Every structure is written in C-alpha cells, then in structure tokens.
Ligand code: ADP
C-alpha cells in the first residue's frame with residue numbers, strides 16, 4: 001500500500017473511532033493537531049509519513065478512559081499499523097512518539113527523542129493553549145464536574161503524573177499547572193512562535209476573568 005493510501009485509511013479509521021469522543025479528545029482535536037504538525041513540519045527536514053501517522057493516532061486510545069492503562073494508546077496504534085502492513089521501524093517510531101507525548105505535571109520532564117516526535121508534541125500542545133485551549137479546558141473541567149474557579153484552592157506544581165492526573169482542582173488552576181507552562185516547553189522554533197501568540201491570548205483571558213470575578217468591569 002502506498003503511503004498516501006495508508007494516511008487516508010488511518011484518517012478514516014480515527015475519524016470514525018473518535019467521532020463521539022467528548023472532553024477535548026474528539027476527531028476534531030486530532031484534525032487540528034494533524035494540521036498544526038504539517039504546518040510546523042514545513043520548516044523542518046523530517047519523515048512526514050511518521051509525523052502524520054503519529055499525529056493521527058496519538059489519541060486513538062486514552063488511558064483516562066481505559067482504567068489508567070498508559071500502554072493502551074501505543075498498543076492500539078500498533079495493532080492498526082500492523083493491519084496495514086506498515087514496516088516495523090515506522091511502527092516502532094510512531095508508537096514511541098505516542099508513548100512519550102503527554103504532559104505529566106509541571107515538574108515532570110517529557111523528553112522526546114526525535115524531531116518527528118518533537119513536532120507532534122508541539123502540535124498537540126498548541127491545541128491545549130490559545131482560544132481552543134481555553135475552550136477545551138472548560139469542556140474537560142465541566143465533564144468532571146469541576147468548579148470554574150475557587151480563589152481558595154492553591155496552585156500545585158505536580159511532581160508526578162499520578163498527582164497531576166488525579167488533581168480535583170478547579171479549571172482555572174489548570175492554566176497555572178499546565179497551560180501557561182507550555183510556551184516554554186516547545187521543541188521547535190515554529191511551535192515557539194505560534195505558542196507565544198496563543199499564550200498572550202490566555203493571559204488576556206485570565207486578566208478579564210479576574211476583573212469580572214470581582215465585579216470590576
Ligand atoms: P494531552 O493531549 O496533552 O495529553 P490531556 O489528554 O491531558 O492532554 O487533556 C486533554 C485536554 O483536556 C487538554 O486540552 C487539557 O489541557 C485538558 N485538561 C486536562 N486536564 C485538565 C484539568 N485538570 N482541567 C482542565 N482541563 C484539563
């Protein structure tokens with residue numbers, strides 16, 4: 001099968017699998033990450049086939065919806081790529097990227113070994129910030145029944161994935177615990193530039209939010 005056909009079939013597979021995924025991990029999140037990744041990759045010399053496959057498959061199965069099993073994403077991606085008879089070296093690379101992608105807490109490093117992976121990580125993180133990032137955070141918080149904001153709940157810079165993942169904090173805390181940290185954790189020059197604009201948008205949003213909170217404007 002030609003690479004273009006593998007990408008087209010993978011797109012159709014993910015589109016269907018994530019058609020009704022709520023809380024920010026629906027097909028359209030994957031679509032945006034895919035487009036972000038292609039945009040960033042324009043400035044880099046990389047294996048685009050790996051970038052596209054990893055972007056398309058990166059959220060194919062989320063540990064949050066599989067009893068915390070963190071190997072479920074790479075495993076599901078591998079099963080799909082084996083079905084399409086993709087060569088083993090590519091499968092290893094794509095599944096390694098998927099396994100290393102996620103943010104795991106303010107004080108937890110998330111190293112990425114290859115430039116292909118760095119591009120997909122930047123692309124995924126861009127979709128967690130800016131206008132879309134704000135919308136996704138409140139959608140996620142709403143799905144968990146969290147408060148928008150509670151000035152009495154302190155910010156926590158998590159040192160482990162466990163405490164980060166299980167934090168019951170209001171959604172505004174998530175801005176400090178993840179979203180506002182992402183611009184300094186970008187891997188590529190293009191990712192950094194795009195992140196700066198989206199970051200500034202979130203800062204404006206927060207300033208407006210606090211002013212409205214106190215009835216000041
Ligand atoms: P990633 O794709 O970086 O691994 P996640 O799967 O952790 O991101 O989260 C999916 C979306 O939900 C992201 O936009 C993320 O910022 C948001 N999110 C995750 N945890 C929280 C939280 N505790 N409060 C609000 N939003 C959250």
Ligand code: NI
Nearest residue numbers: 033058059124
């Ligand atoms: Ni994602």
